[in-house]
Amino acid sequence: MMSEKPESTSAEQMDPSLIRGLTMPRMSRRGFLGLAGAGLLGAVAAACGSSSSSSSSGKFSWSTAKKTGQLDFANWPLYIDQETVNGKTVYPTLQQFTKETGIKVNYQEVIQGNTSFFGKIEPNLKAGKPTGYDLMVISNGPILNSLMLYNWLTPLDHSYLPNFAKYAGASYKDPTYDPGNKYTAAWQSGFTGIAYNPKLTDGPITSLASLFDPKYAGKVGMLNAEDTPNLVMLYLGIDPNTATEADWKKAAAAMTKQKNEGIVRKYYQQNYINALENGDVAISIAYSGDIFQANQSSKGSDLKFVVPTEGVYRWTDNMCIPANSLHPVDAITYMNYVYNPRVAATMAEYINYMTPVPASKQYVIQDADATSGSNKAGLLAIADSPLVYPDAADFAHAYYGRNLSPSEYATWNSIFQPIYQA
Amino acid sequence: MTITAETPISGEVQPPKLHPAVRRRRIKQRFTIVGLLVPGGAWLALFFIAPIATLVILSLSTGNVGLGWHLTYTWSNFSQSITSYGPEFLHSFEFGTAATIVALLVSYPAAYWIAFYGGQRKTSYLLVILLPFYVSQLIRTISWQFILADQGIFLTPLKAIHLLPQNFHILATPWAVIGGLTYAQVPYMLLPIFAALERIDRSYVEAAKDLYASKWEAVRRVVLPLSTPGIFAGVLLVFISAVGDYVNEVILGGTGTGVIGNVINSQFFVNMNYPFAAALSLVLMVALLILVIIYSRALGTEDLMGGGTY
Numbered sequence: 001m002m003s004e005k006p007e008s009t010s011a012e013q014m015d016p017s018l019i020r021g022l023t024m025p026r027m028s029r030r031g032f033l034g035l036a037g038a039g040l041l042g043a044v045a046a047a048c049g050s051s052s053s054s055s056s057s058g059k060f061s062w063s064t065a066k067k068t069g070q071l072d073f074a075n076w077p078l079y080i081d082q083e084t085v086n087g088k089t090v091y092p093t094l095q096q097f098t099k100e101t102g103i104k105v106n107y108q109e110v111i112q113g114n115t116s117f118f119g120k121i122e123p124n125l126k127a128g129k130p131t132g133y134d135l136m137v138i139s140n141g142p143i144l145n146s147l148m149l150y151n152w153l154t155p156l157d158h159s160y161l162p163n164f165a166k167y168a169g170a171s172y173k174d175p176t177y178d179p180g181n182k183y184t185a186a187w188q189s190g191f192t193g194i195a196y197n198p199k200l201t202d203g204p205i206t207s208l209a210s211l212f213d214p215k216y217a218g219k220v221g222m223l224n225a226e227d228t229p230n231l232v233m234l235y236l237g238i239d240p241n242t243a244t245e246a247d248w249k250k251a252a253a254a255m256t257k258q259k260n261e262g263i264v265r266k267y268y269q270q271n272y273i274n275a276l277e278n279g280d281v282a283i284s285i286a287y288s289g290d291i292f293q294a295n296q297s298s299k300g301s302d303l304k305f306v307v308p309t310e311g312v313y314r315w316t317d318n319m320c321i322p323a324n325s326l327h328p329v330d331a332i333t334y335m336n337y338v339y340n341p342r343v344a345a346t347m348a349e350y351i352n353y354m355t356p357v358p359a360s361k362q363y364v365i366q367d368a369d370a371t372s373g374s375n376k377a378g379l380l381a382i383a384d385s386p387l388v389y390p391d392a393a394d395f396a397h398a399y400y401g402r403n404l405s406p407s408e409y410a411t412w413n414s415i416f417q418p419i420y421q422a
Numbered sequence: 423m424t425i426t427a428e429t430p431i432s433g434e435v436q437p438p439k440l441h442p443a444v445r446r447r448r449i450k451q452r453f454t455i456v457g458l459l460v461p462g463g464a465w466l467a468l469f470f471i472a473p474i475a476t477l478v479i480l481s482l483s484t485g486n487v488g489l490g491w492h493l494t495y496t497w498s499n500f501s502q503s504i505t506s507y508g509p510e511f512l513h514s515f516e517f518g519t520a521a522t523i524v525a526l527l528v529s530y531p532a533a534y535w536i537a538f539y540g541g542q543r544k545t546s547y548l549l550v551i552l553l554p555f556y557v558s559q560l561i562r563t564i565s566w567q568f569i570l571a572d573q574g575i576f577l578t579p580l581k582a583i584h585l586l587p588q589n590f591h592i593l594a595t596p597w598a599v600i601g602g603l604t605y606a607q608v609p610y611m612l613l614p615i616f617a618a619l620e621r622i623d624r625s626y627v628e629a630a631k632d633l634y635a636s637k638w639e640a641v642r643r644v645v646l647p648l649s650t651p652g653i654f655a656g657v658l659l660v661f662i663s664a665v666g667d668y669v670n671e672v673i674l675g676g677t678g679t680g681v682i683g684n685v686i687n688s689q690f691f692v693n694m695n696y697p698f699a700a701a702l703s704l705v706l707m708v709a710l711l712i713l714v715i716i717y718s719r720a721l722g723t724e725d726l727m728g729g730g731t732y
Contacts (some may be wrong), residue, residue, distance in 0.1 A: 038649065113691070115691050115692055116691055117696060118487075118694075119694075120690065122487060126490070146487060146488050149488060150488035150489075152488075200470070218589065218591070224688075259677055263678070264677050265594050265676055266675070266676040266677060267677065269672055271564070271567065271673065274564075274567065274568070274571075275571075277571055278567075278568065278571030278572065278574055279571065279572045279573030280571055280572045280573075280591070280593055280594070406486045406488065407486075409693070410486075410693070413692070413693045414506075415697070417685075417688065417692075417693070418506060418507075419688050421507075421510065421680040421684060421685055421688065
């Protein structure tokens with residue numbers, strides 16, 4: 001079973017390209033501080049401008065779609081392999097893709113949050129117009145659900161995806177949120193568990209119960225995100241994937257009690273890593289990748305990430321093709337391309353989240369063998385990391401959240417948000 | 423007695439018959455005035471009235487993002503705003519008021535000193551005050567998070583010499599939020615006050631002194647009253663933006679410091695419950711408007727209430 005992240009390798013031992021990526025001021029990718037004052041007006045205008053619902057998909061057919069040689073790809077910042085060549089940022093796997101297929105990729109790091117990005121493309125989707133993107137990376141959750149529910153995604157034709165069939169890990173096929181991978185193929189996946197600062201705790205933390213331990217009153221960080229109630233349900237022995245409204249209320253009661261007892265320092269929207277490093281909190285709910293990177297990028301940082309004994313909350317970011325895409329064949333060709341284990345290995349070496357292609361591990365080891373010294377140690381650390389290549393037992397221990405309909409999501413929010421926000 | 427349209431009302435002065443040329447000129451003037459009002463009026467209509475109308479319609483609608491919003495005259499969003507998020511509204515106004523008062527107490531003496539004793543270096547002093555504001559507010563607020571951290575550079579030494587107990591913390595308290603708000607708002611208070619003080623004719627102060635006013639009395643009875651337009655404007659600027667601010671709370675606050683700005687933000691961008699977010703925004707706006715009207719009536723200068731000059 002997976003316990004903690006591998007011993008942190010010192011920065012000098014890491015692959016230089018890895019360090020370049022890791023030491024960038026990477027914003028907490030899962031965090032969101034919606035400072036989109038300008039977006040607000042747009043959202044209102046969008047909301048009002050289109051009071052009629054429409055979904056114009058259905059006209060589309062894979063049999064008539066043709067390759068165009070162009071791909072507009074929307075992704076999150078620093079979420080793909082990249083290098084700096086002559087002062088310019090280049091993406092090796094994208095360049096390789098263009099070389100192999102002749103498809104030019106217009107790669108844009110425009111997604112800062114699922115909801116804010118959805119807000120940008122929603123007016124066009126509603127109007128039945130192209131969004132300007134052929135491929136986008138969206139986390140499993142309410143936004144992805146809405147996109148599927150309103151036919152705002154192009155269903156995939158799996159005859160284009162032989163690599164997916166052959167190389168996708170078992171836990172990435174037929175996920176609960178998208179049965180049969182009708183619309184999505186995983187980009188990367190990650191765990192939400194707990195992290196702690198060993199200088200501030202009495203020995204190792206292993207259980208979610210520590211988040212509720214009065215011993216750490218005022219030193220516990222929780223997230224202002226749906227990860228929190230899902231982990232609390234795991235603490236209460238409830239499977240979040242089958243939880244009912246009554247279960248949600250039990251979780252809410254536990255959270256309210258925890259809050260009223262003064263145990264929670266804060267419901268972090270972001271920056272919980274700083275809080276852990278600065279000693280503001282001793283224990284916090286945390287994303288696996290954030291802790292891995294925090295330890296690599298800041299010297300002296302020795303935070304521990306733990307998969308709690310009660311289980312861990314899992315999320316997956318997914319590639320999907322928005323409805324009315326202008327270059328769907330190019331998009332699905334790329335989807336197939338990233339499931340090539342050689343390509344997935346290059347990406348995993350940079351991204352450090354969980355890759356959906358377990359077979360890429362041998363190429364990471366191969367790359368490690370091809371180099372020596374510090375590069376080798378860095379690459380081996382990735383190949384050995386249970387956070388990049390978890391085994392079947394780890395996955396058996398991981399739980400997705402339940403697929404919520406818009407009305408269920410409203411109920412969910414009305415139960416949990418007053419707790420995070422007050 | 424009935425008054426018909428033709429009956430001249432007693433006492434009313436009949437307008438004198440105008441020479442045609444004069445009348446033409448008057449009409450022309452009227453057109454000029456209308457013409458001058460068009461750009462501003464259009465601006466207002468486009469960027470103020472239209473969004474507000476949109477917000478009102480949205481707040482009374484039901485539906486969801488996928489199906490669209492339909493005007494159903496549902497008022498429950500408004501009642502829910504108050505019942506579910508009363509404490510957050512209250513926090514916003516408490517923090518906003520506290521930050522405004524502190525910012526005023528800090529800014530007035532500083533502005534006074536610069537205006538009266540700044541001499542040739544006035545602009546340099548103002549620049550020094552404004553300099554930090556060339557850096558994004560977000561970054562400055564996050565810096566405070568580092569400075570005030572429980573084991574940060576400020577608290578660690580004080581705890582080491584046992585001036586403060588080990589579990590003492592500033593972050594995640596209302597004081598941190600008020601401090602952050604004040605810090606962010608000081609220039610908006612200082613600049614209008616400085617402008618008002620700068621305009622005061624120095625001979626008034628001399629005259630007060632000639633009439634045996636002490637220095638303090640001259641300030642209290644001459645300078646302070648003459649600078650009220652600046653104070654009034656500064657307080658309005660600071661109070662309104664401090665009440666709506668949520669960045670400081672998100673970064674510096676903790677449990678029990680939630681503010682309404684953040685609730686509105688997450689209703690828009692997390693829940694996509696646009697009607698509820700619109701209702702919350704309107705409630706906030708109306709509450710602010712009422713307070714501002716009361717404030718103007720009580721303390722406002724004629725200047726801002728549409729009166730004459732000062």
